[in-house]
Amino acid sequence: xxxxxxxxxxxxxxxxxxxxxxxxxxxxxxxxxxxxxxxxxxxxxxxxxxxxxxxxxxxxxxxxxxxxxxxxxxxxxxxxxxxxxxxxxxxxxxxxxxxxxx
Numbered sequence: 001x002x003x004x005x006x007x008x009x010x011x012x013x014x015x016x017x018x019x020x021x022x023x024x025x026x027x028x029x030x031x032x033x034x035x036x037x038x039x040x041x042x043x044x045x046x047x048x049x050x051x052x053x054x055x056x057x058x059x060x061x062x063x064x065x066x067x068x069x070x071x072x073x074x075x076x077x078x079x080x081x082x083x084x085x086x087x088x089x090x091x092x093x094x095x096x097x098x099x100x101x102x
Contacts, residue, residue, distance in 0.1 A: 020026050059066035071077040078084045 018025060022028075056066070060070075
């Protein structure tokens with residue numbers, strides 16, 4: 001009777017090992033679930049970025065307004081006949097910014 005009880009206990013412990021620590025066990029399952037959640041968050045952020053880029057491409061293909069806006073903001077371009085004013089905020093140290101004269 002003891003031999004049977006000991007063998008059943010040993011088999012139970014072996015099964016518990018595979019359930020908790022085996023290749024398809026609970027510990028691996030929770031690690032994989034965490035990795036899937038991280039990947040889904042990354043994919044969602046990339047999908048939002050792709051949607052913004054698609055909208056930019058459509059804007060650039062359809063009209064000149066988006067192209068003009070990019071030229072103004074990113075390249076600092078102005079139209080002919082416009083006057084450009086650049087406002088420079090004083091630094092916190094109180095130093096004076098010297099103007100550049102032509």
